[in-house]
Amino acid sequence: MKDGEILPGIQLDEIKNRRKKLMQRIVNNNIIKNTSKEQILIMPSASKVYMSDKIPYVFRQNTDFLYFSGCQEPDSILVLTMLKDNFHSTLFVRKKDQHSELWDGPRTGVDSAANIFAMDQSLPISDFEQYVASFLKEHKNCSMWYDNAQILQPEADKILCRLINMNNVGTILSPKSIFHEIRSIKSKSEIALMKESCKIASKAIIETIKNSKPGIHENHLFAMVDYYCRMDGAEFLAYPPVVAAGKNATIIHYINNNQVVQREDMVLMDAGCEYHGYSSDITRTWPVSGTFSTQQKILYEIVLDVQKSLIPDLKEMPSLDQLYYRMLSLLGKRLQEIKLLPSDLNENTLMAAAYKYCPHHVGHYLGMDVHDTDKISRNVKVQPGMIVTVEPGIYIGPNNPYSPEQFHGLGIRIEDDVLITENGPIVLSKDCPKEISEIEQLASENQ
Numbered sequence: 001m002k003d004g005e006i007l008p009g010i011q012l013d014e015i016k017n018r019r020k021k022l023m024q025r026i027v028n029n030n031i032i033k034n035t036s037k038e039q040i041l042i043m044p045s046a047s048k049v050y051m052s053d054k055i056p057y058v059f060r061q062n063t064d065f066l067y068f069s070g071c072q073e074p075d076s077i078l079v080l081t082m083l084k085d086n087f088h089s090t091l092f093v094r095k096k097d098q099h100s101e102l103w104d105g106p107r108t109g110v111d112s113a114a115n116i117f118a119m120d121q122s123l124p125i126s127d128f129e130q131y132v133a134s135f136l137k138e139h140k141n142c143s144m145w146y147d148n149a150q151i152l153q154p155e156a157d158k159i160l161c162r163l164i165n166m167n168n169v170g171t172i173l174s175p176k177s178i179f180h181e182i183r184s185i186k187s188k189s190e191i192a193l194m195k196e197s198c199k200i201a202s203k204a205i206i207e208t209i210k211n212s213k214p215g216i217h218e219n220h221l222f223a224m225v226d227y228y229c230r231m232d233g234a235e236f237l238a239y240p241p242v243v244a245a246g247k248n249a250t251i252i253h254y255i256n257n258n259q260v261v262q263r264e265d266m267v268l269m270d271a272g273c274e275y276h277g278y279s280s281d282i283t284r285t286w287p288v289s290g291t292f293s294t295q296q297k298i299l300y301e302i303v304l305d306v307q308k309s310l311i312p313d314l315k316e317m318p319s320l321d322q323l324y325y326r327m328l329s330l331l332g333k334r335l336q337e338i339k340l341l342p343s344d345l346n347e348n349t350l351m352a353a354a355y356k357y358c359p360h361h362v363g364h365y366l367g368m369d370v371h372d373t374d375k376i377s378r379n380v381k382v383q384p385g386m387i388v389t390v391e392p393g394i395y396i397g398p399n400n401p402y403s404p405e406q407f408h409g410l411g412i413r414i415e416d417d418v419l420i421t422e423n424g425p426i427v428l429s430k431d432c433p434k435e436i437s438e439i440e441q442l443a444s445e446n447q
């Protein structure tokens with residue numbers, strides 16, 4: 001990391017400003033009127049999760065906590081208090097412990113944490129209960145901001161429940177929507193990390209397409225995309241990728257990835273990586289033989305045309321829901337043209353019929369999490385600084401009520417990651433080809 005950076009590419013000052021912005025939003029919140037001027041916000045980190053005795057899953061920090069603290073340690077808690085106009089930040093961390101550090105690696109420790117994370121103070125996690133208890137005693141009827149819907153640290157949650165019952169807390173509010181409002185607009189440094197994440201994943205998918213051939217296992221394609229992402233600097237894949245050959249592609253969340261790819265199959269790969277905490281999410285579909293069949297090509301062209309016409313629509317900054325209705329309408333009309341839908345449907349029934357071909361939304365917000373800032377409704381207009389996915393698809397399962405049989409078992413999705421700016425949308429995953437000729441050429445290599 002460079003000087004002044006707390007996370008790669010992110011300055012300590014930026015994180016400090018995020019906390020400032022957060023406290024300002026808390027003070028000026030519109031959620032309830034007459035919030036007392038005395039407020040306390042409690043934000044737990046993630047804790048380690050085990051798959052079986054002493055065998056941990058890869059640790060992934062709670063992204064809200066990471067965004068506002070810069071701290072990657074488990075079992076920590078960030079507490080922000082606001083008394084009149086006086087903000088105060090306390091980071092509770094684990095004490096240094098020689099024995100644990102021998103097994104799990106070094107801890108920041110209480111003495112250095114305040115300095116490293118630019119907090120007003122740091123205290124051992126064992127002092128959390130006492131700190132909150134005395135705050136609640138001194139500030140009766142204060143507002144507490146704590147998300148008790150998603151319990152990240154069961155121990156801390158028990159302590160809080162006990163203290164809330166014993167004291168006179170004015171209101172308890174979830175701060176999650178406010179976290180997500182702030183997180184949904186990406187800063188310059190975050191955009192730079194997102195660009196790199198998309199670049200790495202694009203390149204990895206290109207290499208995977210190049211190296212695919214009939215007879216290959218879905219799992220080998222999974223291994224390839226993982227390998228190329230990591231070799232290019234990503235920490236890991238952002239989610240279990242979908243590597244679906246042939247009719248497996250009609251199962252939207254197919255992640256078994258354990259079948260052999262047949263010569264006549266297309267492969268649908270939905271994969272992305274995490275680069276210094278920022279996720280990409282890209283889907284490409286290609287014929288493993290290097291040449292689309294007639295039916296495959298007809299459908300691919302429709303998905304591609306629809307996807308390419310939806311992206312520029314983001315210039316008008318519609319909501320994702322509006323874009324979704326537009327996708328259904330466009331897909332519906334094109335499916336009517338090739339007689340995969342009856343021609344006598346009105347606009348509403350046409351959209352409902354198109355939904356039978358594409359049962360998922362057109363996109364979601366993207367950032368530190370793959371389905372980022374989920375508290376932001378998809379009916380709000382997109383804004384400059386947001387990153388969204390645009391991912392129309394067509395999936396024709398055996399029970400499709402409209403399609404002739406020769407289209408059954410085909411599944412296609414094309415997904416790009418798009419940054420919204422004042423001057424129009426920018427496709428961050430543009431390095432990953434999607435035109436028919438480019439895809440066929442890539443897939444024809446190494447046959």
Ligand SMILES: [Mn+2]
Nearest residue numbers: 281389391415
């Ligand atoms: Mn997606």
